[in-house]
Amino acid sequence: xxxxxxxxxxxxxxxxxxxxxxxxxxxxxxxxxxxxxxxxxxxxxxxxxxxxxxxxxxxxxxxxxxxxxxxxxxxxxxxxxxxxxxxxxxxxxxxxxxxxxxxxxxxxxxxxxxxxxxxxxxxxxxxxxxxx
Numbered sequence: 001x002x003x004x005x006x007x008x009x010x011x012x013x014x015x016x017x018x019x020x021x022x023x024x025x026x027x028x029x030x031x032x033x034x035x036x037x038x039x040x041x042x043x044x045x046x047x048x049x050x051x052x053x054x055x056x057x058x059x060x061x062x063x064x065x066x067x068x069x070x071x072x073x074x075x076x077x078x079x080x081x082x083x084x085x086x087x088x089x090x091x092x093x094x095x096x097x098x099x100x101x102x103x104x105x106x107x108x109x110x111x112x113x114x115x116x117x118x119x120x121x122x123x124x125x126x127x128x129x130x131x132x
Contacts, residue, residue, distance in 0.1 A: 004038050007037050007040045008037075012040055013040075015044075015046075016040040016046055018047075019043070019046050019047050023036060035086070064094045065094040065095050068090045068094055068096065069091050069104050072084060072104060072108075073104065073111075076108050077108070077112070
């Protein structure tokens with residue numbers, strides 16, 4: 001359940017309208033999801049957040065599908081159901097196969113298990129892993 005009301009197009013400030021226009025242009029889609037509609041109450045945070053997402057998820061060394069898969073893994077680790085769903089849809093749209101999704105989930109699950117075990121064991125970091 002939302003903690004803020006989602007703003008309609010008619011309720012957007014001119015600043016938020018400009019960000020929404022950039023979201024649509026960048027994504028080449030008329031769809032603006034509920035995250036942005038909730039965030040639009042604060043146009044400065046909306047703009048800052050969109051600029052950050054656009055910079056990180058835009059063109060770079062990593063392939064777009066890989067970036068989305070990483071976003072899924074982090075969203076699972078942080079328990080963000082909304083982001084798991086939206087970035088899974090985005091990764092699928094960018095070519096993630098069902099086999100890749102299953103393998104991603106297996107890796108996330110194994111990493112979560114081994115992270116907890118090594119933390120509980122207090123195993124010191126091996127000198128071979130120190131880059132100094």
